[in-house]
Each structure stands twice: as C-alpha cells, then as structure tokens.
Amino acid sequence: MTQLTDPSGQPPYLRIVAGIRRRIMDGELSPGDRVPSTRQIAKEWGVALATATKALTTLRLEGLVEARPRTGTVVAETAPARPPRRPSPPASPSEQELTLERIVRTAIDIADAEGLSALSMRGVAARLGVAAMSPYRYVPSKDDLVLLMADAAFGDETYPADAPQGWRSRIELGARTLWAVYRRHPWLAQLGSLTRPLLVPNLMVHGEWMLSALDGHGLDPTTLFDIHVLIYSHIQGLAVHLEWEAHAEAATGQSEDQWMDSRADVLRELVDSGRFPTFAKVVGAFDDGYDLRLDALFESGLKALLDGLAPIVES
Template sequence: MTKPTDASDQPPYLRIAAGIRRRISDGELASGDRVPSTRQIAKDWGVALATATKALTTLRLEGFVETRPRTGTVVAGTAPSTPPRKHSSPAPAPEQELTLDRIVRTAFDIADAEGLSALSMRGVAARLGVAAMSPYRYVPSKDDLVLLMADAAFGEETYPADVPEGWRSRIELGARILWTLYRRHPWLAQLGSLTRPLLVPNLMVHGEWMLSALDGHGLDPTTLFDIHVLIYSHVQGLAVHLEWEAHAEASTGQSEDQWMDSRAPALQELVESGRFPTFTKVVGAFNDGYDLRLDALFESGLKALLDGLTPIVEGQEAVA
C-alpha cells in the first residue's frame, strides 16, 4: 500500500483519522470490521506508533471505532453517519490528573487489545492525551511499566481465607487461578522464563500458595521446588499460545481454522508420502479435524501431573 497523499496542513494524525473515517462513511469498513492496527498505520503512512495511536484515539473519541479485547480496534456498532466538520487536537488532560494508576491501566488496555508488542510509552501518552514525556515522570521506562502491569495483573485474584483441605486441592486452586489470569491477560504469559523468573510481589503470592501446599509432606527442598516449577511451567507453557495465536491472527488476518485450511495441501502431501503411518492413521480418524482446546489441555495436563506426583508427595509424607 502506498502512502496516501494530502495537501492539507493538518497534523498527520488528523489526516490518518480522516482517511479511515472516509472508508467507514463510504461503507468500505462496516460495523464490526477491524480497522488498521497502530503498527499497520505506522507502516502505511510512515509515521510513529504514537501518531498512529493518536489517530485511532481521535476516531474512538468521535465514536467511529471501539476497542475490543483480543480483537483490536473495530468499527463501532453505532458509528456516526457523517463526520464532524471541524477537528481539533484533543485537549491534553491536566498534568495533575495524570497518575501512575491511570498510566498502568491505559497500558493494560493497549496490551489486552493489541498485544504487548503494540505497547510503547509514547502510545500510552497519546492514549491519555498528555505530552509524550509526561509518563516518564511516574515510571522510568517501558520495562518498568511492564513490571508494574504484571504485578497489578497477578494481584487481581486472591486466595480464600479458608484453605481447602489436602495439598492437591490447594494446588488445583492455585493453578486454575493462574490460568484465569493468563486467560484474562494473554500477554502476561510472555513475561519471564523459568530460568529468569519474574520477581514481582503479587506473583510471589501465588508461588507462596503453591509452595505452602507442598510443604510439610517430607519433601526435600529441591524436590519441593522442582514440583512447584513443574506445575507452574505447565500453566505458563500452555498460556503462551494464547498471545501467539492472537498475534498470528492479527498479522495474517486468518483465524486458526482458516490458517489450517490454507495448509491443507501441505498436510495432504505429508499424509500421502507414506513416511508417517501413525500420524496418518490418527489424523484420518478425525471426522472434522483435530480441535485444539487449550482449556481442556490445561485441565487434563494438570490432572495427569498431579496423578503422577501423588505417590511422590504422599509417599514421602508416609516415610517422614
């Protein structure tokens, strides 16, 4: 796509907004259709991500578009039929109204809707309608902002005061709470690895719950911590695919099913090669193809893990 030209002396973000608004008014983009993402706008128009964000913010304030989590920005269901005649830059919010909580929550909105890769300090400032450098007075860098976001996200769920009986019930509860958080904020699973863990207080709350469930059963410290890491890796390891799939769909414009359909010739070639008889037999047994269900895999994997760990935990307890 070539960069649109416009002789107007309007700021770039207003020209971009006018172009998208025109496509909506002409019916090229209908209600519910995705509009170009901030990265696509930045690429097509040759502008910074903050400028692209400001253009979409303008359209959102006018009621032409709305943000839907894990979908991105789409044409609003009740978009105005005609554009406003006069456009002016959104009035910056008074600096005294800017708070760390507003910055973190705005960053949440961006990451939830468009993924962590779309997050930038300038984009947050543009969404808030403040000067580009204003957020830096509250948080030193994007990395620091992401840590605050992670801590806030992990703090959204708490544990009951009445502790369930039995180590297994406590582990199941802890694992499901983590899975709920990753489901709510798919970008969260992308942060930290097993070798370089994310050290934020509210994630430690979840770790403390899991460790305390395993403590007191006669396990040596290494075995106890290994089990904790193994369970955590099961939850996070599946959850990373939530964000990967959302990013792939946004990049390709294809759903998971559409992508698989487009790869049908390659799959057929593998099946007909005769080199993979077991794969061919299993795939051939599916009437409508294999349905990858991450929630079901999480539950079955958790059960299998705990079934396998039961003799280790309870056997050590008997010995102790």
C-alpha cells in the first residue's frame, strides 16, 4: 500500500486529485471512462475512504468527472482542456482581516464538500490560514458556529417581492425554494427535528412564507400550523437522505448503485422465497432495477400532499 508523504504538507486528497487530473489531461482517461472508485483510491494511495471520497468530490467540482447511474464515476464529456488554475494560498491575517462572515462561509464550504462530521474549529482556522485559536475570538464554540452556518445557508435563497397568486402556487414556490437550499447544503437537514426545530431567523423566513400562503383561508391556528409542519416534514424527510448517502458512500467506498449490485443475491433470495409475492411482482417488472430519484419523489409527494390538502384549505 502506497504511503502518502509530502514534505510540503500538501493534504493527501490534493495529491490524489492531481494524479487523476494528470491522467485525464494526458488522455490516459478519456470522456466516459470510469475513474478509480473510492475503494480503489483508498487501496492504491493508502488513505481513508473519506479522503478518497473528498478527492472525487473535488474532481466533480472542477468539472472533470461526473457520476452516472449504473456506471459509477466517469470522466466528464465536457472536461476542461487544461487543469484549472491552482487557487492562491490563503491570505495571512496581516493580508486580510479575519471576520465572522469569512469564518462562517469557510465552515459552510467545508461542510458542503466533506459533510458536517468533517467540520472542526481547527480545520476552519487551517483553511483560512490563521492560528488555530483565532476563530474562537469571533465564535465561542463549534455548536455556535453550526447555528451561524445554518442561518447563513438558509439565507442563500430568497423570495420575490410580488408573491404568486393563489395559496398553492405560493406553497409550491416555498417548497421548491427550501428543497433547493437542502440540495445545496445537504448537511442542513441533519440539524433540527420537528420536535426541536432550529430557531434561526433565515429558516423563519421560509416558515413565514409558507404560513402566509395558508393564512386567510379560515383555518384555525392549529390546523394551519399542522399543514405547515406536514409540508416541511416532507421536504426535510427526503433531504436527510442526501447527507446519509454521502456518508454511506464514504464509509463503504461504493455508490448507491454499486451497493445495490453487491446485494443482488440477497434481493434474489427474498424475491424467490415466495413470502413476498407483491414485492416480487413489482420488482420483477423493472427492466433494469429501480432508480431512487429524490427530486422526482419530492415533486410527486408535494403534488399528492397539496391535492389532499386542497379541500381542507379551500373549504
């Protein structure tokens, strides 16, 4: 197993990125070719699966690779003709003043790329190029930082000054806006439960939009708020799987499709057992397996919810 050592202190995942990028630019890997999986990278480079996943994520953000259902990660058809310019090293505290906003946005970047479990105050300081204790001058703890991150992330999407006509159009816009936030920041859905919600201003902005869409239809306060919570739970309930799948891929080194393929024998045993005839009939009708599409489930679930709620709201 190759050991990663770099006197310059370059993070291991960047060396992996550089190696795969070089193979793509040299034509060794062409558009559509599969790139090494997270498990293959971990074995070849002697790193943890999380580090391998981070390397592939970086390549995806650069536009060099893309994930394809039933195939895995491949070289993108629109891969750049030359490597992207290496970002400038972080400015020293003397070059650029450290601010709370920079700390929060840097923490969000880390959580977006690597998951909330990878976030630490020391890691934020390292990314900013400042002393390990410097962020504590602006925010007292990681828990406080996470709340600030959540508030900033929920504020990434806004609403138009002129609201659409009709309660349903407004609810659809609000639901899709919140789904877009969770899509951009998958870790957000892990932070609050229905019983202990996040009380941050920018999440309240989304709640205010939804409540105002339902207000004025003669609903009593309990029914109105129940409907709001029901719609929110549909959005958040699907969004939690975005981060869970990222964690599972990092832990197993397998994509969703690869994991399902590895359990084909178990699935076949269940189907052939005769104990679950309806399940067997439905699964047997798929030509190439069932693709779990969260975006499609979000839309179909939202439509079903609003169809069912229409008689209550409009009565």
